[in-house]
Amino acid sequence: MFARRRPYFIPGTSVLRNNFGITHAPTLAHVEFVATAGRMLQAHMRPDTHDLDVCHLHQHVFGDVYAWAGQPRxxxxxxGEQTFGPCAQIRHRLAEVHADICALARDGRGLDDGALSFRLARIYAEYNAIHPFREGNGRTGTLLLHLLAHRAGRRLRLDTVTRDEWISASRDSMPSRRRIATNGHADPRPFVAILKRSLDQGSGAVR
Known part of the structure; x- marks a missing residue:
């Protein structure tokens, strides 16, 4: 019963099951950071070689650490107060997001910064509301934004965004926080200004 209720944790602990058998949370956090940083760097160095499917990206970044990487939770x-997308809806909602991702990858170079920022914000806000993975949603989502910006011939400089700004935008974009009706979707507006100011013109190299 315990394993069925907490399938992602090592029995008797609050440590995620991992490929190294690590049972000490701080040690796992360090190993995860090192392993995923290397995989993120690989993706940034070779952005054109990666499928834009978020399950593929999650598996690439976290596959060294977790056997369940790339699989919807x-x-x-x-x-806290935020409840993310129900498990039963994840695959359907991800398919909708993926359609938007493919459309932006195709059309992004023809968009000005305002339109591109809105499209990126809409994709990320909806992805964030779904939160499809047990762990690693934020890193996977921001990697996706970098790759999409690259496809549009831009650099995305998220180092210009503070942690508090990003957390606030993530919170305010959630369906339960919306001040207007958007037919059950997340609100992209909290991310638009943040992403617009983070866009650089350039060769398309991703930082």
């Missing part, structure tokens, strides 16, 4: 997920 099978438990409900809540962080």
């Amino acid at each position: 099978i438990v409900e997920l809540r962080r």
Whole structure:
């Protein structure tokens, strides 16, 4: 029963099951950071070689650490007051997001910064509301934004955004926080200004 209720944790602990058998949370956090930083760097160095499917990206970044990397979560997920997309809806909603991703990858070079920022914000806000993975949603999502900006011939400089700004935008974009009706979707507006100011013109190299 315990394993069924907490399938992602090592029994008797609050440590995620991992490929190294690590049972000490701080050690796992360090190993995860090192492993995923290397994989993120690979993706940034060779952005054209990566499929833009978020499951593919999550598996690339986290596959060294977790056997379940790249697989939509099978438990409900809540962080503080935020409840993310129900498990039963994840695959369907990801398919909708992926259609938007493919359209932007195709059309991005023809968009001005305002239109590109809105499209990126809409994709990320919806992806964030779904939160499809048990762990690593933020890093996967920001990697996706970098790759999409690259496809549009821009650089995305998220180092200009503070952690508090990003957390606030993530919170305010959630469906439960919306001040207007958007037919059940996340609100992209909190991310638009942040992403617009983070865009650089250039060769398309991703930082």
